[in-house]
Amino acid sequence: MNTSGLGELEAVLAVARHRSFRAAATELGVSTSALSHAVAALESRIGVRLFNRTTRSVSLSEAGTQFVDSVAPALSTIRGAIERAGSFRDTVSGTLRINTSAGAATQAMPLFIAFLQRYPDVKLDIVTEGRLIDIVVEGFDAGIRLAETVPRDMIAVPFAEKLRFAVVASPAYFAQHKPPRTPVDLQAHRCIRVRMPSGSIYQWEFERHGEAMRIDAKGALTLDEPGLMMQAVRAGLGVGYLSEWNVAADLRAGTLVRVLEDWTPPLDGLCLYYPGRDHVPAALRALIETIREYADAQRARPSSKGRARGARRS
Template identity: 55%
Template sequence: MTDLSLGDLKALSAVAAHRSFRAAAAELGMSPSALSHAVAGLERRLGVRLFNRTTRSVSLTEAGENFLARVRPAMREIADAVETVNRFRDTPAGLLRLNTSEGGAERVLPIVLDFMATYPDMRVDLVSEGRMVDIVEAGFDAGLRLAEAVPQDMVAVPLNMPEAFAVVAAPECFATRPPPRVPADLFAHDCIRTRMPSGAIHRWEFERQGEEIRIDPPGRLTLGSHELSLRAALAGAGLAYVTERAARADLAAGRLVRVLADWTPPFPGLCLYYPRQRLPSAGLRAFIAHVQRHGQRHAQLHA
């Protein structure tokens, strides 16, 4: 009988989830080469190949899929057993894995840091990426996304931190053309388009008195992030559609001018979400409560 450790199983599961030794190694806190050697050693001990490897991708073999399908329930049982023991602790301990977008990570980082200061035995792995992932399959405890993007089978906890988009431009952009008063006026201006991580162009969304409009404005420049769009707007390249929070300092200093403000009202912002079918760990329950307290304080300050 081949001896397998829980560490061996976690390594296999991480590589399968990420389809990458580099990403899995980052999650496990080890080097990619060490992880690759560990998996290769395990394959030799089992006598079967668990992964197909190329220079660009890693995928499970049929044997690997069958093996992990059998051991994952046992891994969840072990994790639940450890969590049961942790409930007897005075304070939660362990690793909390969160998935969000880059903008979401920036927004939630102060909450995470305050949470870690409150619970010194907790560790947090905050992973930011543009694409949506299945947090269960990828091994995350919870995700943080805009409310409209949260899957319907998840429990969503609002952060109570409203956001708003803003159409902004450098003052010189309106030297020869009047500022737009309605979204249709944007077609007379040069706009800076933003491409989403999925490859789709981010449509500009407007709402006023129940009327909703989504447009892909004209523009010679398309960039890969709202941060770059903001920088291009500051350089006078055209009108950009960015978060009001990101542009706030430049608006206050007069480096940018906001237009169509009555068409870009606040919206709910980020939600913390987690699987409905899974009992939250002590660490996740503590983080949920921490997020709710932070949201209450934020709402009181901005009431």
């Protein structure tokens, strides 16, 4: 690898992201030894240790934390300048790193496929995780999240339809338990509790005619993955709070029953977001244009109340 200048900085940021020399080397496509030498050379030149290393772990030192916080935005600017210079070529190329959630990535996959078919020289590196991160510090070009979770200092490009939650249970469950007529009635039901990426338990959110409320759902089972929640609800273990995107097929088939529909109004959908309007890489500009075309096509389609949509916790 290039062991001076930008190469050393890229090496430090990769190790900081992964907290692992081996994982960072895999991302950069170099040997662990070459990566270690690059980091050591930079540490030697600036005269401070950026990482605390043991045989089992790697962590940023205090100096390393400050260094990474300062260097990451600057390196992003430099990457943008390189990409802009490359944009004068006839072919859009390069690698885009995008951070998103698994649910949002599933929704966006048709868009990614169309983009790669249009721009075969571009590479997409999609990283899915539930937690919200600083995409600049973590070395991503863009993120995809729900509009309500996009940081205020980011530029957001909406592309997905509005979405809703659905409160559902199996017919067998409601045969034994009176269906709730208001969110408060859920207190008398067994609910499938939702654990957030932060570790906190999600409070189910409702709103009708300007009245909003949160319900601390009670139940014997707590899960953090929609697919597992669906299995539990289908098995009659309780009431679930999932996106319409997750439950649409079951509602059509009659294997699940929906309640409190008038308490779950539409919410803003997914957005691609990125830092600032300057230094936008050519490949990212191409993706933004593709997203806008996709959004225009979605708006032109006839609305369908039962169409699958994305998850709020994306």
